[in-house]
Amino acid sequence: xxxxxxxxxxxxxxxxxxxxxxxxxxxxxxxxxxxxxxxxxxxxxxxxxxxxxxxxxxxxxxxxxxxxxxxxxxxxxxxxxxxxxxxxxxxxxxxxxxxxxxxxxxxxxx
Amino acid sequence: xxxxxxxxxxxxxxxxxxxxxxxxxxxxxxxxxxxxxxxxxxxxxxxxxxxxxxxxxxxxxxxxxxxxxxxxxxxxxxxxxxxxxxxxxxxxxxxxxxxxxxxxxxxxxxxxxxxxxxxxxxxxxxxxxxxxxxxxxxxxxxxxxxxxxxxxx
Numbered sequence: 001x002x003x004x005x006x007x008x009x010x011x012x013x014x015x016x017x018x019x020x021x022x023x024x025x026x027x028x029x030x031x032x033x034x035x036x037x038x039x040x041x042x043x044x045x046x047x048x049x050x051x052x053x054x055x056x057x058x059x060x061x062x063x064x065x066x067x068x069x070x071x072x073x074x075x076x077x078x079x080x081x082x083x084x085x086x087x088x089x090x091x092x093x094x095x096x097x098x099x100x101x102x103x104x105x106x107x108x109x110x
Numbered sequence: 111x112x113x114x115x116x117x118x119x120x121x122x123x124x125x126x127x128x129x130x131x132x133x134x135x136x137x138x139x140x141x142x143x144x145x146x147x148x149x150x151x152x153x154x155x156x157x158x159x160x161x162x163x164x165x166x167x168x169x170x171x172x173x174x175x176x177x178x179x180x181x182x183x184x185x186x187x188x189x190x191x192x193x194x195x196x197x198x199x200x201x202x203x204x205x206x207x208x209x210x211x212x213x214x215x216x217x218x219x220x221x222x223x224x225x226x227x228x229x230x231x232x233x234x235x236x237x238x239x240x241x242x243x244x245x246x247x248x249x250x251x252x253x254x255x256x257x258x259x260x261x262x263x
Binding site: 079 | 115116117118119120121217219237238239241242245
């Protein structure tokens with residue numbers, strides 16, 4: 001573990017669909033091994049390992065050894081910081097209105 | 111064995127000693143980042159521990175299982191206030207502090223021997239806000255959130 005992860009590393013880590021999928025998987029079921037995570041992904045083991053390393057470097061994933069197993073946990077603390085820095089301070093009611101409008105439009109189209 | 115766990119990690123630019131005090135003995139400081147809540151204990155292995163909400167409700171009770179200041183703290187933690195959670199029994203909360211460069215890595219592991227767990231669900235929603243507040247209070251001198259669920263959310 002080198003130095004404190006910065007905001008760039010955090011956004012870079014999020015800017016990839018496979019890594020976001022890994023976060024979704026951990027959200028659905030926390031504390032998985034590499035083997036378990038690979039089961040549901042169309043990716044090589046090495047690919048998953050690399051993505052997990054990037055997520056861990058950005059502090060979005062925390063790992064714990066249990067015996068010989070390395071378990072991966074979703075760490076939402078940096079997401080809370082993004083939320084406070086980039087979302088909470090902007091006007092929420094308007095954001096909600098736009099989100100509702102988008103939902104209605106998409107529903108109408110589909 | 112069925113078990114629910116979460117692991118939260120944050121890096122705070124401070125010293126281990128300062129962070130240890132913020133998490134234990136400095137209850138006035140704690141109230142600022144924990145939305146008025148305080149945890150009261152002697153912070154020694156075997157001492158009782160309790161969490162008191164701003165209205166005076168004793169929300170959680172337990173004891174200090176291990177204390178190795180300013181490195182590691184283990185709390186046996188049992189919820190008391192909400193009937194639907196109280197029945198779940200004790201959980202174990204481990205706080206670990208480690209200096210990495212100019213920051214302190216704080217890891218919090220909270221485990222209960224059941225799955226699913228309403229208790230783990232409840233505390234897992236609270237910890238990120240508390241930790242985020244603690245970080246900005248230690249680094250910048252101000253807490254971002256003054257209440258856990260601001261109006262409009």
